[in-house]
Amino acid sequence: MFAHLDPGWIMDGQLLASQAGWIVAAYRLDEDQVIAEERLWQIDGKGELVLSSDILTPKCREGWNGSTVSSDGMSLLVACYETTGFLDYFYRLTRSDLQLFNASTLKFQGALKLPSRQQNDYAVWHEKGQTVVAVLQNGVKLKLYRIEDQH
């Protein structure tokens, strides 16, 4: 499929399947080629735009990315990673944020700031009106967050 987004929007990251359609993140650049704004876009199987989210805030210098959707297609996690480089050789992670969206309505549900000094992986599960986000830190500790659906 070819997704028909508004002119000037550039798709970023992977295509994710939700209960209501396909989701992809896209951004628009300003004249300095810096990300000016970003949204989540929901498209149907023919690539037609069904819905777009509000502008994603706070801005992510390296772009928000749709990361994972719960297996029932209801909860969507998007992630922002930012790094700081030194002498164009040493890079370190300075920001690692997650945001939870309702994958059907693309409404923001909540945010989670992860420690940038650890290596994190995460997963999402949705069932019975609540989302569980699991964060694995350095492969050693598993932290579980529970979030009630917001309507």
Add this chain to the structure above:
Amino acid sequence: MHGRERNSFFSMKKFIVLLLISQTLIAEDPVRSKAATIIQDQAGPVWKTPVLTIDLKSDAEWKASPQVSFDPQGRLLVLYRDKKKTSPQGNWHLVRITNPLGSLHTRQELVFAPAEEPADPDRSRTWDSTHVRLYASDDGNQVYAVFEGATVTRKPGPHAVNGLRNVESRYFTNAVSLDMKSLKVSAKRDLTSELSYAVAAAVDLHGNLLVLQFDKSSFQVTTLSSALARQAPAVTMPRAGELMQSCFLQRDTTIQCLRKK
């Protein structure tokens, strides 16, 4: 080294140390962190306290990208490589936690080794180009771990040529099929020649692993049984020559791709 040069060298060193310390303080201090402040301005909750923390008591090799996922039954799967203990079964651990938020969560563990692991003469780079992905069947009883990585070896001659390491790399893909009912390895196999450049994978309703590849003219979906035996014939579909940005393979072998302009 002259005194003046040494002084400027030490000043530079001091500057770098101060810069790193200040960046660490800015990144870690939730009050001073700009990102943290803005997030608190968001219309919506900010979760700070987990409802549960589970100490896995693991010696995970963090460079080997430990990962977590939920299987389709809501059980947590944690995959990591142990950096200290070596057992005859291998160094990779797949931990399954059932009923993770319940008062009585249960933990099961399977230890295994893939058909091949990455290697590099510079050990700090061993895991740089390695990807491991887990795919679980609907009932969660069959899990596939697909490993992609490189074995890097030094070429004869100088250590570096034109500033680049004088090495050659060989890329591999292999899969391990894990029976999560009996907590045993069902099969493992090198799939480099068959499944290189795979772009997506899924598990079908029968618990087989589906792998999507494409070339200039067609898509191909290869089906591998839990014994990692190829189920013939592979499904081939024509495609136009557009560049693909992202592809998603569904369990019924439907393919959705975003095309680049």
